[in-house]
Amino acid sequence: MRCVDEGARRARGWSQGSGGPGATGQVSARHGLARILSKRGLCSRREAEAWIRAGRVRLDGRIVRDPECPADLHAARITIDDMPVAAVDARYLMLNKPRGLVTTAHDEHGRDTVYRCFDGAGLGWIAPVGRLDKASEGLLLFSNDPAWAARITDPATGPGKTYHVQVDCLPDAERLAALRAGVQVEDEWLRVVSATLLRQGAKHAWLEIVLDEGRNRQIRRLLAAFGIGVLRLVRVAIGPLALGDLPKGQWRTLTDAEIGLLQQAMQEVD
Numbered sequence: 001m002r003c004v005d006e007g008a009r010r011a012r013g014w015s016q017g018s019g020g021p022g023a024t025g026q027v028s029a030r031h032g033l034a035r036i037l038s039k040r041g042l043c044s045r046r047e048a049e050a051w052i053r054a055g056r057v058r059l060d061g062r063i064v065r066d067p068e069c070p071a072d073l074h075a076a077r078i079t080i081d082d083m084p085v086a087a088v089d090a091r092y093l094m095l096n097k098p099r100g101l102v103t104t105a106h107d108e109h110g111r112d113t114v115y116r117c118f119d120g121a122g123l124g125w126i127a128p129v130g131r132l133d134k135a136s137e138g139l140l141l142f143s144n145d146p147a148w149a150a151r152i153t154d155p156a157t158g159p160g161k162t163y164h165v166q167v168d169c170l171p172d173a174e175r176l177a178a179l180r181a182g183v184q185v186e187d188e189w190l191r192v193v194s195a196t197l198l199r200q201g202a203k204h205a206w207l208e209i210v211l212d213e214g215r216n217r218q219i220r221r222l223l224a225a226f227g228i229g230v231l232r233l234v235r236v237a238i239g240p241l242a243l244g245d246l247p248k249g250q251w252r253t254l255t256d257a258e259i260g261l262l263q264q265a266m267q268e269v270d
Contacts, residue, residue, distance in 0.1 A: 029074065033059060034067035036076060040087035041144035043125050056081050091126055092259055093142040095251040096243060103131040103140065114140065117249050129153060130161075130214050138163070138235035139243040142251075151266050152238070155213040159239025159265040160193055163209045163219060168229040170205050171197070175226055179209075183225050188215060190222040204231065239265035 031039065037048035037057075049067040051057050057064060058079045059071055071078075078085050097103070101114045105127075114128065129141035129149040143149050151157045182191025198206040209219055220230050236243050240261045246252060254262075 029072070030070045031073055032068040033057065033064055033071055033076075033078075036071055036073055037078070037085075038146050039073060040085070041090060041125065042080075042085060042088060044127060045146070047125075051080060058082070088124060088144060090145045090148075091123060091143055092145070092148070092254040093123075093126065093251050094241070094243070094246065094254060095140045095142060096246045096248050097132050097137055097140040098249045099135060099137045102134050103128050117251055121251075132235060133217055133220075136233045136235065137248070138233075139238055139241070140235070141238065141254075152262070153214060157266050158212075159241075159262065160210045160212050161214065161235060161239075162237040163211070164198065164232075164234045164236050165207045165209055165219060165223070165230060166232040167205055167207060167223065168203070168231055169227075170200050170203070171207065171228060175228070176207075178226060179222060183222065185221050185225050190215065190218055190225070192219070192222065238262070 034045050034048035034052055037043055037051070038045040042048070043051070048057075052067045052069075053065055055063050055065060059069065060077050095114065095117055097114055097117075100112065101116065102111050103114050105113065105115060107113055111134070118126070124144065126142040126144050127146070127149065129143055130153045132138065132140050141149075141152065152159070176195045176197065179192050179195040182189055184190075193210040193212050194208075195210075196208050198208050200206070211218060215221075219233060223230055234243075241254070241258055
């Protein structure tokens with residue numbers, strides 16, 4: 001495996017000085033073959049399962065068609081279409097998602113997806129960390145590290161997500177308190193960690209809302225339950241990581257310091 005920087009080591013949960021995968025004294029980890037391909041940052045687990053069932057994957061020289069076939073995460077010799085594969089460098093990216101794009105790799109309705117923003121970048125396989133719906137904008141993370149992505153999105157370990165939301169009314173303190181208390185919407189209890197007034201005009205206002213979980217269209221559904229319509233919804237931060245001045249539709253790699261801050265925020269949640 002090629003070297004990764006210290007920020008990636010922290011993100012993957014390697015201890016400092018461990019030497020990463022393959023280091024002397026490292027404990028062997030056995031997983032299903034499809035999971036290994038995913039953990040090595042080569043593809044999604046679903047894609048790996050399809051490749052294996054199609055007979056394209058060899059493990060230690062023999063074709064394996066069972067995606068759950070156990071193997072050593074670090075020592076297994078794997079080829080795809082007879083080409084040796086090794087773990088790729090970890091990638092951690094942020095995108096300022098424009099409104100109108102859907103957060104998926106392939107859309108069955110032919111709509112433009114967030115991957116349009118990476119055209120020509122040659123990044124290999126990356127997956128969104130969480131989602132923003134088509135009408136929402138702002139900070140969206142991408143990575144080829146499924147374990148890190150799972151920790152970011154898990155309500156038990158992931159940092160809070162901060163949104164700036166333009167609404168079609170002037171909510172008073174009582175309604176903001178009700179958003180924090182929560183309400184039953186269909187079969188789900190929806191609430192926010194905090195809801196504060198940022199600024200207001202004659203008819204509209206901007207709120208800052210913080211979530212500690214990511215249910216489908218959570219903010220829009222919760223506000224609608226209180227008769228509040230959303231005009232714009234922008235995610236501006238994930239834990240200590242702020243969107244900043246990244247232009248709309250542009251992306252960049254997270255710095256080592258930013259990866260470390262996110263890891264620290266997850267450890268503090270733990």
